[in-house]
Each structure stands twice: as C-alpha cells, then as structure tokens.
Amino acid sequence: MTNTLSSGTPDDKTPAAAASTQCRLCDATAAAAFALDLIGKHHVRYYRCEGCGSLQTEQPYWLDEAYSNSNLAMLDTGVAQRNMSNLAAVYAWVRLTGIRTVVDVGGGDGLLCRLLRDYRIDARLEDRYASNTYAQGFESDQRYSPVLYTAFEVLEHYADPKHDLGMLFDSRPDAVVVTTALYEGQDANWWYLTPDSGQHVFFYTRKAMAIIAARFGYTVDFAGHYTIFSKERPGQITMLAAKAAMGGIGTRLLRSGLMLLPARGAVSDFKRIANQQIDNSNH
Numbered sequence: 094m095t096n097t098l099s100s101g102t103p104d105d106k107t108p109a110a111a112a113s114t115q116c117r118l119c120d121a122t123a124a125a126a127f128a129l130d131l132i133g134k135h136h137v138r139y140y141r142c143e144g145c146g147s148l149q150t151e152q153p154y155w156l157d158e159a160y161s162n163s164n165l166a167m168l169d170t171g172v173a174q175r176n177m178s179n180l181a182a183v184y185a186w187v188r189l190t191g192i193r194t195v196v197d198v199g200g201g202d203g204l205l206c207r208l209l210r211d212y213r214i215d216a217r218l219e220d221r222y223a224s225n226t227y228a229q230g231f232e233s234d235q236r237y238s239p240v241l242y243t244a245f246e247v248l249e250h251y252a253d254p255k256h257d258l259g260m261l262f263d264s265r266p267d268a269v270v271v272t273t274a275l276y277e278g279q280d281a282n283w284w285y286l287t288p289d290s291g292q293h294v295f296f297y298t299r300k301a302m303a304i305i306a307a308r309f310g311y312t313v314d315f316a317g318h319y320t321i322f323s324k325e326r327p328g329q330i331t332m333l334a335a336k337a338a339m340g341g342i343g344t345r346l347l348r349s350g351l352m353l354l355p356a357r358g359a360v361s362d363f364k365r366i367a368n369q370q371i372d373n374s375n376h
Contacts, residue, residue: 114152115141117172117254118301121143123143124143126140126148139151145298146301155291156294159291160222172204178348181338181339182319183243184212184351192240195240196240199245199246200223202226205271210375211229214358239267241268242266249274249294267325268322268323270319277298306322317340317341319339
C-alpha cells in the first residue's frame, strides 16, 4: 500500500491518472490528493472535490476484478452486528413515522429483511448482485407507498453516484435511510478506503449529502451514523426521538429490547409461504 502520488508504476492495463478530474457527484473540479494500490495491483489516485468536498477514486476500471473475489467477504466480520443495529434503527424510524413498507436496497443475503419481517415490518429486498438466502419470496417487484428505502453500506460502492443515486430516489419513496462513513478530511490511512477490496470508490461529506437531498427534493438529517432523507420534513419531536433512538446508545438499548420480543412475523411468514406452496401445487 502506498500513499504518495509519485510512488508505484501503473501496469499496462492501468489508465494514466490526471492531476485533476470532474467530480462524479457535483461536476466540480476534484484535485488529486493521494494514491493507493488497490487489490494489490492497481495504482489508483484519489481526488478531493472542490465543490462538495467528497473524496473519490479515479474512474474505477477495476470493479469487475474487485467483485469477483468472494474471499473478500471474510474481511467483513462486523456484518452480523451491523444488521442487528440496522434492525433497531429501522424499527425505530418505522414506528415513529408510520411507514408501512421497507425496501432494503443492496440487501445482500436478506438477513436484515428477514429480521425486520420477524418483527412484523413489511420488508422487501432489492439486490441485483447478491443471492437472497434469508428472505426468499420477499423480493421487491413493485412500488409500495408509503415506503422507506434503506441502503446500508451501499453508496460508497456507486461508481457514478450522480446517476446511480436515482435507484434510491426516482420512485419518490417517503424516506431514504443510508449508512456510509462520512469523509471529513481523512488521509490515505483511513480504514474505510479498504484498498484490499477495491470496492469503495466514493466517499461523501455532509455537504454532499445536502446536495443530494436538494437535487432530489428531499430534506436531510443525521442521526448517529445514519443519514435520513425525507420527502416531507419530519416534525421536531419525531426527529429528536429518532436521533435518540438511532444514536449509538439508543440503538444498543433498542436492539437489546427487541431480542426480548417474540418474533411473531417468522411464524406468520411460514404459514404464508406454506399456503402459497399448497395453492401452487393445486394448480
């Protein structure tokens, strides 16, 4: 791993990197900040935008390689705990706002979707790149209203956020709740860059989140490490309660409390799927 602009020699497949580039979110000029070796072979420049302040790699030409290495999942040792925290945060937001349906975009193997359904939340899964293991039969195949879209640890993977963010906002959900570590001037040693995986290619500032909100006609709030985009600004009491429930201590308390509740949704979904199978076999 390197952290200077001059070290390292690109291989024959590596495009020459420029001293500046156009930000892939706001179109402003982004100046070269440092360089790292990604997935052990590509010497890649990172650029800091002069407009929205975001950090981004050069145009990510290595993503096919990055996503072909299934062993990288071994590095994500926090996936189970992250799903439990996200369960608590989403549960809190749904109960506070009266949202009826949740669509988990980039939901991976469906664990969060299954956990939400266990607690009687009508959750659906949407992921074009992963195999749904835990929430089979509950894929999102239509629009729901009102609806909450969630995208946890997804935005940093968007190679072209100006275009890719449309997947979250174009259908005009009531709210979008995301997590991604915000860029605040960290250097090349920032752990969230994950150069060994090569999958994190764009890193947003709070200003960038405000730009996204304005572009799509949403408001933006921050609760713990959650960013909340709302089509209509929630009331002050709702936001205060959300920030308390979705902050670090609040999330830990709520997830502990949820574990004491019976998971009645698991039973009702079992009956629902069993009845569907019986109906299908009779036709």
